[in-house]
Amino acid sequence: MNYIEHIGKYFIMLTQVFKRPQKGRVFYEALMKEIEELGLKSLGIVMFIPFFIGGVIALQTALNLESPFIPDSLIGFAAKRSIILEFAPTFCSIILAGKVGSYITSSIGAMRVTEQIDALEVMGINSLNYLVLPKVISTVFFYPFLILLAMILGIFGGWVAGVLSGLFAGVDYVEGLQTTFNPFLITYAMIKTLVFAFLIATVPSYHGYYVKGGSIAVGKASTQAVVWTIILIVIANYFLTQMLLT
Incomplete structure (x- = not known):
């Protein structure tokens, strides 16, 4: 099956997905289960990784600012922009694509x-x-x-890293956070997140639903689902950035 046929089959699948549920109570119970499996059980990794990555971003920025004419507040500004624009929505979505995507494909494929x-x-x-x-x-x-939680923890992790390392003062970091804040950046990040979340849910579902064979085929489908979800997230990230920020 070529790529065009896969794309057509994917959109045909979506037409069946977005029909009115037959039994409201059964659908509600399934929804609550998925919120727990796909959302609540992802809290740990979303809390752990952004905190330390935010610290790494802040430390690397501080270590590369060798000129005495560049204020330390630029560290907070750069960390804020990096985390809000790219790390939180894109990098965390790629992480979740691996964790959640493999679960979705394997559960439906089984x-x-x-x-x-x-x-x-x-x-x-x-x-x-x-x-x-x-x-x-x-x-x-x-x-x-x-x-949003990843953004907050990432920025907080940068502040903690600066205070503990002594490379920059927490006051300067907070000043950089407050410098020229553009609320549209949050809107941009949320738009990307919604698109990525849709891909994370539907692409692995497609691979799991149409899998053929036994348990080995399910394993291969899980790998393919994660790879294609990440590829589509990266492509969507490029086009969304072109449309929303240029």
């Missing part, structure tokens, strides 16, 4: 190879709507909160 999806279809249930829509809603609505 249902496919054990014929559970076929059983849903026999019972007259729209399996794509039942399996994929809760994942899409939970990621699209919950991931912006994770990315």
Whole structure:
């Protein structure tokens, strides 16, 4: 199957996903489960990595500012821009693509190879709507909160790194954070996050739903899903940056 056929099949899948759920209560229970699996269980990695990466960004910026004519407040300004514009929305989404994408593909793929999806279809249930829509809603609505948390922890990690290392003063770092703040940067980051979250939910679902074979095929599909999700995130990041910041 060539790429054009995959793209067409992907969009056909989406037309089935975004239909009205057949049973509201069942859908609500599935949604709550996906929020826990895809969102709440991702809090740990989203809290841990941004904190230390923010510290690394601040330290590297401080170590590269050798001129005495450059104020230390520039460290906070550079860390703020780097974290809000690129690290939090893009890098964290790539991390989540690996963690969440593999889970989505393997869980749906396991249902496919054990014929559970076929059983849903026999019972007259729209399996794509039942399996994929809760994942899409939970990621699209919950991931912006994770990315905002990543921004806060990343910036805080930069401040902690400066205070502990003594390379710059916390007051100067905070001054840099307050310098020429543009609220649109947050809007830009949230728009990217929503697009990335949609890709993280749907691309692995596609690979898992249409997998053929046994457990080995599910493993290969999980790897392919993560790779293609990351590739699409990087491509989408380029075009979104072109459209929103130029």
